[in-house]
Amino acid sequence: xxxxxxxxxxxxxxxxxxxxxxxxxxxxxxxxxxxxxxxxxxxxxxxxxxxxxxxxxxxxxxxxxxxxxxxxxxxxxxxxxxxxxxxxxxxxxxxxxxxxxxxxxxxxxxxxxxxxxxxxxxxxxxxxxxxxxxxxxxxxxxxxxxxxxxxxxxxxxxxxxxxxxxxxxxxxxxxxxxxxxxxxxxxxxxxxxxxxxxxxxxxxxxxxxxxxxxxxxxxxxxxxxxxxxxxxxxxxxxxxxxxxxxxxxxxxxxxxxxxxxxxxxxxxxxxxxxxxxxxxxxxxxxxxxxxxxxxxxxxxxxxxxxxxxxxxxxxxxxxxxxxxxxxxxxxxxxxxxxxxxxxxxxxxxxxxxxxxxxxxxxxxxxxxxxxxx
Numbered sequence: 564x565x566x567x568x569x570x571x572x573x574x575x576x577x578x579x580x581x582x583x584x585x586x587x588x589x590x591x592x593x594x595x596x597x598x599x600x601x602x603x604x605x606x607x608x609x610x611x612x613x614x615x616x617x618x619x620x621x622x623x624x625x626x627x628x629x630x631x632x633x634x635x636x637x638x639x640x641x642x643x644x645x646x647x648x649x650x651x652x653x654x655x656x657x658x659x660x661x662x663x664x665x666x667x668x669x670x671x672x673x674x675x676x677x678x679x680x681x682x683x684x685x686x687x688x689x690x691x692x693x694x695x696x697x698x699x700x701x702x703x704x705x706x707x708x709x710x711x712x713x714x715x716x717x718x719x720x721x722x723x724x725x726x727x728x729x730x731x732x733x734x735x736x737x738x739x740x741x742x743x744x745x746x747x748x749x750x751x752x753x754x755x756x757x758x759x760x761x762x763x764x765x766x767x768x769x770x771x772x773x774x775x776x777x778x779x780x781x782x783x784x785x786x787x788x789x790x791x792x793x794x795x796x797x798x799x800x801x802x803x804x805x806x807x808x809x810x811x812x813x814x815x816x817x818x819x820x821x822x823x824x825x826x827x828x829x830x831x832x833x834x835x836x837x838x839x840x841x842x843x844x845x846x847x848x849x850x851x852x853x854x855x856x857x858x859x860x861x862x863x864x865x866x867x868x869x870x871x872x873x874x875x876x877x878x879x880x881x882x883x884x885x886x887x888x889x890x891x892x893x894x895x896x897x898x899x900x901x902x903x904x905x906x907x908x909x910x911x912x913x914x915x916x917x918x919x920x921x922x923x924x925x926x927x928x929x930x931x932x933x934x935x936x
Contacts, residue, residue: 564718566685568628568711569655570692571700572597572635572648573778574800577786577793578696578705579644587783587910589641591902594779596645598895600652602888609660609884616880617661618729621722624657629715636709656888663883665729667872674872675823678865679815686811686861690804693782697797749875750933756874762929763867764889766831769923770860771890773838775897776917777803777853780910787910789846799850806854810861815869817862823870824930830863831924838918842911860921864890873933 576590585593612620631650638644662681670677700707749756781803782796791799810830818826837855844852871882901913 564688564714564721565625565628565655565658567688567691567695568632568715568718569601569651570689570804571632571696571708571711572651574693574696574782574797575635575700575705575708576779577782577796578701582705583639583641583644585641587780587902587905588899589902590779591899593641593644593648594775594898594902595895597648597652598892598898600649601655602652602890602892602895604653604656605660605884605888606881607884608656609880609882609888610878611880612661612664613878613880616664616729616733618726618733620657620661621726621729622719624654625715625719625722626654627651627657628654629712629719632711632715633709636706656884659887660880660884663868663887664879665725667879668729668732673819675815675817675819675865675869677815678869679812682815682865683808683812686804686808690801690808693797693800693804697794697801701794701797749877751874751931755931759874759930760871762926763871763886765923765926766827766863766867767886767890768893769920770831770863771893772897773834773856773917773920774807774860775894776901776913777857778894779898780901780905780913781853783905784910784914785846785849789849791846802850803853803857806857807861810858811865813858814862815865818866818869822932823866823873824927824932826866827863827870827930828924828927830859830861830866831921831927833921833924834859835919835921835924838921842914842918870930870933 573594576593579585579593580590608620627650631647631652631654634643634647634650638647663678666677666681667674695711696708699710751759778800782793782800785791785796785799786793814826814830834856837852837859841849841852841856868883868886871886872879875882901917904916905913
């Protein structure tokens with residue numbers, strides 16, 4: 564439910580562009596502000612909650628999202644749009660680090676499966692955002708974004724019993740000491756750990772630059788190149804977002820069985836052939852190829868995040884915040900840069916350039932294999 568509401572922002576871009584007469588550069592700026600607030604604070608929030616776990620951070624984060632969406636519905640200037648998306652990003656930044664820790668606590672040892680289920684909930688929600696905008700906002704006007712506040716209120720009601728369960732769980736763990744501390748040792752030396760995390764961040768960089776080109780500008784690409792309607796472009800964006808949910812669901816359990824490194828190998832590098840074909844495809848094949856890219860690329864993130872958590876088992880909140888935050892930050896900066904590129908060279912230039920980003924997956928060869936205990 565959180566990610567469905569978060570995805571309303573990018574899905575509403577064509578509507579915002581028409582209502583407020585925005586350029587592609589300004590659309591990129593909106594994404595930059597949103598992703599920055601959703602990224603810069605995540606490692607800080609994760610580090611804070613590593614020391615002081617807070618069950619009630621979940622409904623508090625949703626309150627930020629609710630407020631931002633209502634403001635977005637009635638914003639009349641770019642300035643107010645930026646404030647509203649900043650608040651929505653803060654909601655995401657507050658939620659993810661502690662929710663990742665809760666997912667680990669509830670996993671029963673199957674952390675790959677648990678992380679995939681957690682993230683696939685977000686991906687399914689993210690795929691519903693464009694569908695909700697296409698069916699409810701595009702035909703009737705941007706003010707109907709405020710109606711999604713009802714979903715935010717329902718989400719808060721869902722979070723309250725979860726937060727109570729989390730509070731009881733933390734009280735039980737305090738019997739054995741600090742609940743934020745995990746007793747497992749680091750599997751690698753600090754030097755190798757830092758090197759491995761740097762490799763993982765480079766992989767996130769390549770993945771989310773390309774994903775940003777699709778989430779922020781895919782609708783504009785379809786409208787300009789294939790002359791589809793705004794409503795149909797939202798439906799096709801929904802198909803792409805659904806593919807990311809499917810990929811996320813696959814990535815975690817496979818990583819539990821064969822190892823995280825091999826999933827990372829196949830997911831990022833495996834998307835390259837499809838990405839290189841997209842700029843030369845017709846509408847049907849564009850939809851098929853982007854579905855394949857979304858499925859393959861999305862399978863990487865659960866494996867990358869869990870690999871990083873296994874490198875630093877004492878700092879699950881910090882690692883989760885760092886990787887979620889870095890992913891959102893890269894996506895935000897990429898959107899701003901790609902928006903300027905689209906203004907200068909046309910929307911198709913984005914996909915001709917970004918098609919080569921998955922090839923950075925070759926650096927996965929430098930990751931060490933982590934042996935299961």
